Amino acid sequence: MSTRLLALGASAAIVFAACGGGASAAPTTAPTSAASAAASGTPAPSAAAAFKACLVTDTGGLGDKGFNDNALKGLQDAKKAGYATEIKNLESKKDADYTSNIDALVADNCQSITTVGFNMGDATKAGAAANKDVAFSIVDNAYDPPIANVTGIVFATEQAGMLAGYLAAGVSATGKIGTYGGLPIPPVTAFMDGLWAGIKYYNQENGKNVTLLGYDPSKPKGGVLATAGNPWGDTDFGNQQANAFFQEGVDIVVPVAGGTGIGSFTAAKQAQAAGKKVYAIGVDTDQYITAPGFESVILTSIQKIIDKAVADTIHLAQQGTKGGTNYVGTLANGGVGIAPFHNLANLVPAALQTGLDALKGKISAGTVKVADYLK
Amino acid sequence: MSRLPTVSANMVWAVLGLIAAVVMVVQKLYIALAVFALLILAIAATRRTVRGRAFTDRLKLPVLALLSAFLVGGIVLILSDLEFYSKLSANPLGTLEASFGRVVVAYWELLKGAFGDIPKISTALASGDRNKIGIAFRPMSETLLATTPLILTGLGVAIAFRSGVFNIGAEGQLKIGAVFGAWVGIWIPLPFPFGLILAIAAGVLGGALWAFIPGILKAKTGAHEVITTIMLNAIAQQIMLALLLTPILRPEGSTTPISWPILEASQLPLLLALPKLRVHWGLILALVAAVGTSWLMFRTTRGFEFRAAGLNPRAAGYAGMRAGRTIVLAMTVSGALAGLAGAVEVLGTNRYLSPGISPGYGWDAISIALLGGTRPLGVVIAAFLFGALRAGGQGMALATGVPIDLLGFISALVIMFVAAPRLVRELYRVRISSAAPQTPKVVETPV
Numbered sequence: 001m002s003t004r005l006l007a008l009g010a011s012a013a014i015v016f017a018a019c020g021g022g023a024s025a026a027p028t029t030a031p032t033s034a035a036s037a038a039a040s041g042t043p044a045p046s047a048a049a050a051f052k053a054c055l056v057t058d059t060g061g062l063g064d065k066g067f068n069d070n071a072l073k074g075l076q077d078a079k080k081a082g083y084a085t086e087i088k089n090l091e092s093k094k095d096a097d098y099t100s101n102i103d104a105l106v107a108d109n110c111q112s113i114t115t116v117g118f119n120m121g122d123a124t125k126a127g128a129a130a131n132k133d134v135a136f137s138i139v140d141n142a143y144d145p146p147i148a149n150v151t152g153i154v155f156a157t158e159q160a161g162m163l164a165g166y167l168a169a170g171v172s173a174t175g176k177i178g179t180y181g182g183l184p185i186p187p188v189t190a191f192m193d194g195l196w197a198g199i200k201y202y203n204q205e206n207g208k209n210v211t212l213l214g215y216d217p218s219k220p221k222g223g224v225l226a227t228a229g230n231p232w233g234d235t236d237f238g239n240q241q242a243n244a245f246f247q248e249g250v251d252i253v254v255p256v257a258g259g260t261g262i263g264s265f266t267a268a269k270q271a272q273a274a275g276k277k278v279y280a281i282g283v284d285t286d287q288y289i290t291a292p293g294f295e296s297v298i299l300t301s302i303q304k305i306i307d308k309a310v311a312d313t314i315h316l317a318q319q320g321t322k323g324g325t326n327y328v329g330t331l332a333n334g335g336v337g338i339a340p341f342h343n344l345a346n347l348v349p350a351a352l353q354t355g356l357d358a359l360k361g362k363i364s365a366g367t368v369k370v371a372d373y374l375k
Numbered sequence: 376m377s378r379l380p381t382v383s384a385n386m387v388w389a390v391l392g393l394i395a396a397v398v399m400v401v402q403k404l405y406i407a408l409a410v411f412a413l414l415i416l417a418i419a420a421t422r423r424t425v426r427g428r429a430f431t432d433r434l435k436l437p438v439l440a441l442l443s444a445f446l447v448g449g450i451v452l453i454l455s456d457l458e459f460y461s462k463l464s465a466n467p468l469g470t471l472e473a474s475f476g477r478v479v480v481a482y483w484e485l486l487k488g489a490f491g492d493i494p495k496i497s498t499a500l501a502s503g504d505r506n507k508i509g510i511a512f513r514p515m516s517e518t519l520l521a522t523t524p525l526i527l528t529g530l531g532v533a534i535a536f537r538s539g540v541f542n543i544g545a546e547g548q549l550k551i552g553a554v555f556g557a558w559v560g561i562w563i564p565l566p567f568p569f570g571l572i573l574a575i576a577a578g579v580l581g582g583a584l585w586a587f588i589p590g591i592l593k594a595k596t597g598a599h600e601v602i603t604t605i606m607l608n609a610i611a612q613q614i615m616l617a618l619l620l621t622p623i624l625r626p627e628g629s630t631t632p633i634s635w636p637i638l639e640a641s642q643l644p645l646l647l648a649l650p651k652l653r654v655h656w657g658l659i660l661a662l663v664a665a666v667g668t669s670w671l672m673f674r675t676t677r678g679f680e681f682r683a684a685g686l687n688p689r690a691a692g693y694a695g696m697r698a699g700r701t702i703v704l705a706m707t708v709s710g711a712l713a714g715l716a717g718a719v720e721v722l723g724t725n726r727y728l729s730p731g732i733s734p735g736y737g738w739d740a741i742s743i744a745l746l747g748g749t750r751p752l753g754v755v756i757a758a759f760l761f762g763a764l765r766a767g768g769q770g771m772a773l774a775t776g777v778p779i780d781l782l783g784f785i786s787a788l789v790i791m792f793v794a795a796p797r798l799v800r801e802l803y804r805v806r807i808s809s810a811a812p813q814t815p816k817v818v819e820t821p822v
Binding site for chain 1 (some may be wrong): 377510513515518521615620630631633650651653720724725727729730731732733734766769770772773778779
């Protein structure tokens with residue numbers, strides 16, 4: 001009898017204590033009005049005005065090592081750099097969470113809200129329309145026409161692509177690079193334009209004749225494309241296309257087609273096992289990290305550097321730019337770049353690295369333009 | 376297990392009430408706690424009648440399971456803090472106090488995130504500002520919004536469990552229902568409410584069809600429904616994805632797997648015309664479905680056959696009931712409810728279809744059916760609880776940074792405790808009647 005009462009009593013006491021403590025703690029931990037929020041914010045050194053930056057990740061969730069994780073890193077970097085005095089992030093588990101999370105962050109007095117990816121395009125637009133005093137930004141999306149309080153975070157991937165093209169041309173033993181896209185749309189062809197330009201620049205500089213198979217900027221819709229039904233996830237196509245390239249003597253393949261590219265990485269790995277010296281270049285994120293298992297294959301990746309872009313956009317919001325324009329990640333501002341060579345660093349001789357650095361400097365300074373190398 | 380002398384249950388409740396009263400006086404607590412105390416008093420009152428006692432007896436297991444899950448969840452929250460260990464050696468007492476406080480604040484924020492903040496609500500009501508009122512009631516609205524599909528899928532799974540079939544396929548049935556509902560909602564322009572009714576009917580039909588397949592396979596070939604429904608979940612997911620990549624559901628030339636928006640005349644209207652409140656008529660549909668399920672299961676011949684098959688299929692067969700037909704019918708009704716959940720999400724909550732339609736409503740449904748004792752009222756209460764966890768997690772994450780995933784962990788623990796009544800019995804030394812149909816009978820149905 002006593003044990004039973006004790007057990008019940010103890011557990012009840014803990015639960016009641018939990019509620020009780022919460023009630024008394026609540027006024028200090030969760031101010032209910034903006035006024036008290038400001039009041040509790042003031043004890044911090046008031047050198048910079050309080051700025052609350054917030055983030056909503058998409059249903060891909062944290063732990064994706066890609067867009068969501070990098071966006072969160074950007075948010076944390078913004079706080080470290082002093083652009084934001086307070087940061088908050090909410091994860092979305094389903095579509096219905098997008099609107100709900102934006103509403104919750106607005107109610108929590110966030111001054112800037114960053115969302116991730118096209119999935120949140122409509123929810124971000126609606127949130128921005130309903131809360132005109134909040135600075136919104138959205139990763140890898142843009143609106144036409146632009147919205148006064150939304151910054152579309154987009155990337156000049158052709159600049160990083162040009163570096164990758166130059167690198168590939170320098171590394172390739174056969175002088176043939178192969179690429180294919182998911183769809184003939186600008187977000188995809190930008191990568192391939194960059195490759196073309198980089199290879200052309202390398203050829204002019206070194207008097208070589210490296211060629212790009214699968215894409216020609218004069219016919220952007222005529223390149224090699226993944227299957228129309230499933231452009232971003234058809235690993236079979238990715239595998240076959242890479243093997244077709246290898247047959248033609250290509251030794252570096254650059255898939256610009258999301259998950260389809262994994263099929264090409266697999267093909268390259270199989271070809272390596274058969275003794276061929278073939279490699280691949282990733283896109284969007286550092287795929288050495290995001291696509292584990294292909295460390296021997298991935299030479300580099302044409303990267304959108306989300307964390308840098310997110311931190312920069314928060315900085316802009318803190319300085320008073322609510323939106324109405326796009327933030328374009330470039331080589332100059334560090335918003336795009338090529339990933340480290342990791343295991344394959346020995347393929348890149350010092351001379352090639354010097355050339356790469358020089359090209360990077362010229363693109364950043366604007367003396368070399370991708371568009372000039374597309375003819 | 377050893378028989379210990381039993382204390383009258385009334386005494387237990389009285390002690391609980393006393394503790395609540397003392398704590399309230401000492402801490403000057405919010406109304407939420409007063410409500411809780413009233414609840415305890417109400418429970419004590421119901422224990423005066425036989426029916427009331429039977430009701431509160433049924434509550435014992437779920438309530439204790441919930442309590443245990445939150446206790447374990449709190450311990451995990453403390454232990455998963457990486458700084459806890461280093462701080463513990465430096466300042467044991469202070470660290471324990473701080474960690475305990477962290478759990479307390481997290482759970483308190485969870486409550487506020489699910490039901491709202493009383494002072495905020497009263498200031499908003501006093502101000503009369505529609506925008507402020509909307510914001511103040513948003514947590515409750517979000518809880519009810521998350522509850523809606525959970526009631527429907529939970530009811531579906533409960534009907535199947537009661538009838539002796541394990542429908543693990545509510546997730547897939549929901550998705551097919553969502554696809555059917557979305558297609559009609561996008562392409563068939565009819566004036567309100569006919570467009571809406573047709574779209575809902577399509578969703579119900581889709582779910583029913585998707586559950587009919589494992590039903591008929593079991594009845595005709597003996598294929599086990601656990602296997603077939605799980606496999607059909609995967610197939611449903613792929614069908615939904617494939618259709619979202621074609622002009623059947625999305626605009627021509629679109630590069631994203633997002634469907635056309637649902638026609639306005641085919642959308643479920645909002646319940647309240649206040650800003651930020653997204654709860655819609657789907658909630659009413661779900662409650663009507665609960666009443667309907669109760670009527671079907673306990674007031675009709677068909678329901679009697681379902682329950683008979685669930686209790687003892689051999690006896691049911693001996694009494695002249697056709698086992699095969701019961702299985703197919705029970706599965707179909709079960710799938711129809713899950714399909715309705717999918718249609719309600721597409722037509723009411725999201726107003727478009729994309730792959731993120733469900734965070735696992737069909738899987739939560741299994742937990743909800745078990746926690747609710749496979750009874751319609753129980754399912755509604757359990758769904759509300761899960762809805763509150765899902766919605767409250769947002770407030771908790773926002774205020775304390777505790778990841779929302781902790782709640783997935785806690786809801787899994789709830790089910791483990793419910794599924795192990797003996798564990799709860801031993802832990803709390805309370806009597807839990809084993810006759811109560813808390814878990815479905817695990818029996819091989821002879822076909």
